[in-house]
Amino acid sequence: MQSAIALPFSQTSLTRSNRVLGSTGSIFSTPRSLQFCGLRREAFCSSPSNHLTLRSDRVRIRSTRFQVSAAATTNGAPPKSFDYDLIIIGAGVGGHGAALHAVEKGLKTAIIEGDVVGGTCVNRGCVPSKALLAVSGRMRELQNEHHMKSFGLQVSTAGYDRQGVADHANNLATKIRNNLTNSMKALGVDILTGFGSVLGPQKVKYGKDNIITAKNIIIATGSVPFVPKGIEVDGKTVITSDHALKLESVPDWIAIVGSGYIGLEFSDVYTALGSEVTFIEALDQLMPGFDPEISKLAQRVLINPRKIDYHTGVFASKITPAKDGKPVMIELIDAKTKEHKDTLEVDAALIATGRAPFTNGLGLENVNVVTQRGFIPVDERMRVIDGNGKLVPNLYCIGDANGKLMLAHAASAQGISVVEQVTGRDHVLNHLSIPAACFTHPEISMVGLTEPQAREKGEKEGFKVSVAKTSFKANTKALAENEGEGIAKMIYRPDNGEILGVHIFGLHAADLIHEASNAIALGTRVQDIKLAVHAHPTLSEVLDELFKAAEGDAKIKLNTNEDDPRKWRRDDEKEPSVSKDLVVRSASMSSFIEGIYARVLSLVSRIFV
Ligand SMILES: Cc1cc2nc3c(=O)[nH]c(=O)nc-3n(C[C@H](O)[C@H](O)[C@H](O)COP(=O)(O)OP(=O)(O)OC[C@H]3O[C@@H](n4cnc5c(N)ncnc54)[C@H](O)[C@@H]3O)c2cc1C
Numbered sequence: 001m002q003s004a005i006a007l008p009f010s011q012t013s014l015t016r017s018n019r020v021l022g023s024t025g026s027i028f029s030t031p032r033s034l035q036f037c038g039l040r041r042e043a044f045c046s047s048p049s050n051h052l053t054l055r056s057d058r059v060r061i062r063s064t065r066f067q068v069s070a071a072a073t074t075n076g077a078p079p080k081s082f083d084y085d086l087i088i089i090g091a092g093v094g095g096h097g098a099a100l101h102a103v104e105k106g107l108k109t110a111i112i113e114g115d116v117v118g119g120t121c122v123n124r125g126c127v128p129s130k131a132l133l134a135v136s137g138r139m140r141e142l143q144n145e146h147h148m149k150s151f152g153l154q155v156s157t158a159g160y161d162r163q164g165v166a167d168h169a170n171n172l173a174t175k176i177r178n179n180l181t182n183s184m185k186a187l188g189v190d191i192l193t194g195f196g197s198v199l200g201p202q203k204v205k206y207g208k209d210n211i212i213t214a215k216n217i218i219i220a221t222g223s224v225p226f227v228p229k230g231i232e233v234d235g236k237t238v239i240t241s242d243h244a245l246k247l248e249s250v251p252d253w254i255a256i257v258g259s260g261y262i263g264l265e266f267s268d269v270y271t272a273l274g275s276e277v278t279f280i281e282a283l284d285q286l287m288p289g290f291d292p293e294i295s296k297l298a299q300r301v302l303i304n305p306r307k308i309d310y311h312t313g314v315f316a317s318k319i320t321p322a323k324d325g326k327p328v329m330i331e332l333i334d335a336k337t338k339e340h341k342d343t344l345e346v347d348a349a350l351i352a353t354g355r356a357p358f359t360n361g362l363g364l365e366n367v368n369v370v371t372q373r374g375f376i377p378v379d380e381r382m383r384v385i386d387g388n389g390k391l392v393p394n395l396y397c398i399g400d401a402n403g404k405l406m407l408a409h410a411a412s413a414q415g416i417s418v419v420e421q422v423t424g425r426d427h428v429l430n431h432l433s434i435p436a437a438c439f440t441h442p443e444i445s446m447v448g449l450t451e452p453q454a455r456e457k458g459e460k461e462g463f464k465v466s467v468a469k470t471s472f473k474a475n476t477k478a479l480a481e482n483e484g485e486g487i488a489k490m491i492y493r494p495d496n497g498e499i500l501g502v503h504i505f506g507l508h509a510a511d512l513i514h515e516a517s518n519a520i521a522l523g524t525r526v527q528d529i530k531l532a533v534h535a536h537p538t539l540s541e542v543l544d545e546l547f548k549a550a551e552g553d554a555k556i557k558l559n560t561n562e563d564d565p566r567k568w569r570r571d572d573e574k575e576p577s578v579s580k581d582l583v584v585r586s587a588s589m590s591s592f593i594e595g596i597y598a599r600v601l602s603l604v605s606r607i608f609v
Pocket of ligand 1: 115116197241399407408
């Protein structure tokens with residue numbers, strides 16, 4: 001997967017242009033678009049050699065077996081001595097993860113930041129959005145009279161203070177930003193302020209004209225919201241996620257362009273706070289990129305019962321901000337025929353059509369690197385590839401800027417992987433083991449392949465694919481929370497037990513996915529993980545049930561008996577929703593476990609009392 005467009009949670013499959021509108025509507029083509037907040041002015045002014053940090057002379061630079069780019073010789077000879085072992089351009093989560101791991105490994109490390117530490121995730125992404133979603137989750141619960149009554153609770157009308165909610169998001173971002181900054185300072189990472197660019201092999205310029213050298217350089221410059229042509233962003237009524245996270249208003253009616261995970265999360269926030277939402281999606285179905293069965297169920301729970309309508313198979317070809325008493329105008333054209341379909345008049349529009357890499361002005365031409373739709377081409381070890389297809393020595397790119405998997409933890413994991421390599425340990429990150437989550441209520445999570453992807457792979461490579469499913473409806477903990485809506489689904493190879501993908505929709509799905517992602521990362525097979533023990537009563541038992549539901553090869557086969565209630569879970573079982581059989585079987589399983597639990601408890605109490 002080389003680009004964001006191929007990713008599970010990418011927002012769109014539209015062709016991206018490098019022409020990206022910034023928040024002010026100006027063309028985001030020069031480094032000037034970054035604001036220089038001057039996080040650490042002293043770092044900007046002082047010479048890097050003044051910074052005392054850990055240094056290891058034992059650092060071994062891996063010699064590469066690949067062909068090395070000619071750029072190493074055409075843009076000046078590499079320096080003979082270095083200011084740093086590692087320079088990272090961009091202090092987002094990717095850069096931060098790499099920097100911490102680098103100092104831990106004894107590398108003298110500098111990180112260059114042109115705006116504020118924390119990048120997108122901390123300041124304009126994961127962190128503030130999860131703060132807003134924490135509020136929307138509570139609002140949703142408090143507003144649900146039926147839900148409250150089922151607990152025997154009585155709550156007077158729920159309300160919120162918009163500024164209070166916005167402050168919660170902003171305060172959390174500030175706190176996490178400070179944590180990130182302090183963690184790097186404490187470990188001795190030099191934080192240098194200014195716009196960074198690559199001057200030549202192992203040479204970086206930052207700020208006005210500070211030049212520093214390093215044995216290795218990591219580019220971690222992240223991404224910015226992608227705004228398609230024809231859409232005018234004014235930051236008030238036509239906004240991107242950057243603006244929306246400030247929650248300066250809660251419009252009565254907001255159109256969300258793009259139904260990927262960012263659009264979906266904002267629909268959760270806005271509808272909980274009282275807005276009506278209209279999704280505009282270029283593809284024929286909502287939530288493209290999710291496993292189709294999961295998006296179908298998610299639509300039934302997250303879209304249909306809420307104040308949300310949608311237009312699929314259409315482009316928003318022109319969006320004009322509200323002005324002089326006129327509403328926001330959205331021109332819709334058919335995605336295939338390009339014919340005019342409709343004109344919407346709404347209070348606001350949120351453009352959630354994906355992210356574009358921020359790689360302009362990086363001096364890539366100095367090392368003969370040509371971006372692909374703005375993304376920096378890298379190999380599986382994050383080593384940058386030049387215009388001739390050769391590796392650029394000592395230059396790496398991680399995170400959103402390479403487009404492999406545009407998620408915070410992926411950026412950080414790629415950074416750690418690079419540090420492993422430059423300190424002498426080969427490491428290739430398995431991107432198929434990296435989980436992804438959408439923090440709606442309930443949550444969606446996934447790791448590995450979707451069912452159609454797995455079937456395609458199976459057909460090509462000649463193996464059979466099986467699917468197991470289980471439900472939250474039979475899980476004691478979920479039922480205690482009155483949150484039985486949800487399924488977990490595993491796609492695997494019945495011949496050898498390899499787990500190809502796991503998808504969860506339900507309470508705390510984002511936390512539950514890690515057992516599956518670790519299993520994939522470590523190559524654990526279904527026949528082994530199904531013997532693992534899960535505490536009762538926990539949501540983790542949903543996965544326990546899922547693994548146990550898998551049928552295997554002759555040695556591990558569970559379904560020899562046609563009357564076995566597990567039969568319904570075979571891949572020839574079409575019904576995605578929860579069958580009565582499953583509820584009954586799992587409920588009896590739960591009571592069975594409860595029985596064992598009670599017996600253990602009584603045994604323990606007899607011993608200790
Ligand atoms: C609304 C929203 C919600 C999200 N939610 C999640 C989530 O829940 N989970 C998740 O995993 N991901 C989430 N993401 C995605 C996540 O934020 C990104 O994948 C992640 O931030 C990428 O990290 P990065 O280090 O590659 O880049 P960034 O975080 O974008 O950081 C890049 C940094 O580099 C700096 N920079 C850029 N160019 C230069 C230069 N030339 N010189 C100096 N500094 C420079 C920038 O100022 C920035 O600080 C979300 C994104 C959005 C927009």
